[in-house]
Amino acid sequence: MKYAKSVGFLFGWIVGLMAFTDLGAQVIPYPLSKMALKGEFELKAGMPIVVEKGLRTEAEFLSNYLKEGFATASPILESGNGIHLRLDENLSDSLGNEGYSMVIDQSIEIVAPTSTGVFYGIQTLKQLLPRDFSNVVSGQVMLSKTIIVDKPRFSWRAFMLDDCRNFMGEEVVKKMLDQMAMLKMNVFHWHLTDDQAWRIEIKKYPKLAEVGGTRKDTQLARGSSERTGKPQTGYYSQDQIREIIQYAEDRHIVIVPEIEMPGHAMAAIAAYPWIGSLGTTQEVPVTFGKMEDSFNVADPRVIGFLKDVLDEVAALFPGEAIHIGGDEVNHDPWMDSESIKDFMRVNGLSTPMDLQIHFTNQISTYLDSKGKRMMGWNDILGHDIHNEPDSSSAKVEQTLEKSSIVHFWKGDLGLVEAAAKDGYEVVNSNHWDTYLDYTYRRLPLSKSYAFDPIPEGLPQVYHGKILGLGTQIWTEYTRTESAMLQQVFPRLLAYAEVGWTFPENKNYGRFLEVVESMKMQLSQMGIKFGDYAGN
Structure with a gap:
């Protein structure tokens, strides 16, 4: 029939x-x-x-x-x-x-x-x-x-793996792609560069991976002076990346690479010190947090360097979006540089955030010319989301290009509505609700399941601007595959349902029954669940 x-x-x-x-x-x-x-x-x-x-x-x-x-x-x-x-x-x-x-x-x-x-x-x-x-x-x-x-509720249902702070490798990436496919998640956000490592081969600048892909040691815990005592190294060749891209495409998953700029850049600067603002960065950092150096975005040679990098990235990844990070930029070295301040005066840029948006728009326009769209964490809009004591965000005059995809992670939820009203498309990854490195006490399974990418009270007319959600595992203090998996599972199951299932069909009691029934099945694949009992 x-x-x-x-x-x-x-x-x-x-x-x-x-x-x-x-x-x-x-x-x-x-x-x-x-x-x-x-x-x-x-x-x-x-x-x-x-x-x-x-x-x-x-x-x-x-x-x-x-x-x-x-x-x-x-x-x-x-x-x-x-x-x-x-x-x-x-x-x-x-x-x-x-x-x-x-x-x-x-x-x-x-x-x-x-x-x-x-x-x-x-x-x-x-x-x-x-x-x-x-x-x-x-x-x-x-x-x-x-x-x-x-059919799904949202078109953007993403999982992000931070492969920089601790290198996971090709087989782990494929394992996560398999699990995403089973859960109908369609965007793999691949965090490939940061202060602590550069994990992607760039043929024009080989030292990015050869030097930037290795650090001498690793901080054991937040604020701790203790170290693991072991070097950490690894990166993906372009051939490996092509293989992984095909693996993802076969599972109807698009990969969005994240190439951090202008901050979270010290691994790159360690490889090519002339692209930095301080002129003193020589080694890949072994600690975590907001680092000292940033790209010197007032230097045309650095802009050319970054465009060269993006040329190779855009040629590798067939998806529409390229993520440039843009978060937690240390503006101090810019304000301590006479040449950078001269550049700002010549270009009518009043604040360091204006300089950052000016730079970000250059990158956005360049990616547009290649048929790509720039995506970045919501710092790129210029708001003071970190409650900086001397923030100049209230005086920012530059406006982010409208073609940009805003990836919300921090700040008042009203910023999501403001971005949507201003015409931006938004992916909601509010850190309180989606960061998988948080403990189950801080982010219980029940809270993951209850997350709604559309903020309460957002007028219906703007709902279409919310593309969906992303959930992220940051690996600063998650050094092994097994530890990473226990942070991700079973919360990834909850985010899959958040992205796909319409609210009227969600039921946490029913969901928990399925979680329990899948527990043994996934354990046979080497996936052990974190301690979510009672959540």
Whole structure:
């Protein structure tokens, strides 16, 4: 029986029945609508996957997963009976670019307007299979018959890995991409440069990675004089990055690289001291916090250097956005430099924040010329979000380019509304609600789940300016993969549901049931959950 032709009718009908029908706690993120049918469907080992052109990659994902459980390959065919994967562009109005419909009845059929939607339907199907599917010996599993119509609430559902403070490596990145794909998260924000390391090969400036990718030691704890006593080194070649980009693309994930400027730049300056403002930076810092040096953005040679770097970054990463950080810039060396102050006077820049915005707009315009969009933490707007005692933000005259994506992380939530009203698109990563390096006491699972990227009271007319959310793991004091994973999980499951599931369908009690049911399954992948009990 074919249901795809009537998806538009089913969409409205099932949503109307949502309060009365539910298959129970099985899937994260929770779908838009689910309706139980009578009976069960027998999924057998070796059942063919029937696809049309354009869905081969998605079919191979499903085939490989079924083989893991059944130890029998599912052939991929262009016609016949089996699990049907199909595209229908006519569904784009109701399902958008990432939605799908799935019917499990006399057969299994996943239909979507795009291959991304089909891929997400497959992720839902995988979660409907038994949690111990990898140990199936009978050659069959029974699935409850159901109809699911699903699409996301937000288009930007991001996870950020800080690979600078502690280098995680290619296999860890791929493991996180796999988990993001399962959870229908679609943006991997890759923090690749900072004061403590430069992790990306730049062919024109090889010392960035060769020198900037190594530091002699690492601070053990915030404010501590103790060190690990070991050097820390590592970076990604451009060939490795291309491989990871392809790995992400196959999972319908876009990678947004973060190349910090003009602050958080001391690893780069240690490699090429002439690009700094102090003229004294020679080593990659081993401590954390707001560092002393910043790029000398009044020097045309430094601007050329940064454009050269961005040329290679833009050529590597096919996604639209490039993140330039822009946060926690130490303006003191600028104000102590006569040449930089002369540059400010000549260009009519009254404050160091005006200089920063002037620089940021140069970078934004350059990226625009390459078909990219600049993204930065909300410091780039020029507000005093750090409550600096001598802040000059009230006098800032420069205005950030409107094409910029504002990544909110700190300050009064009213700044989100102000940015949206000013025409900026915003990703909300309010640190109190999304920073995964925080303890579970400070950011319990319940608070992660309750987060709403749209601030309370934001007028409906501006809701479209909120692209979605990001959640971030900063790794200053998270030195190992296992420690990082325990900070991330299970809170990543909560953020997946925040980004995908509409508020009326969220239920924390149901969510906790799924978390518990997935705990053992993920532990078999080497993912141990943090101590979230009672949250």
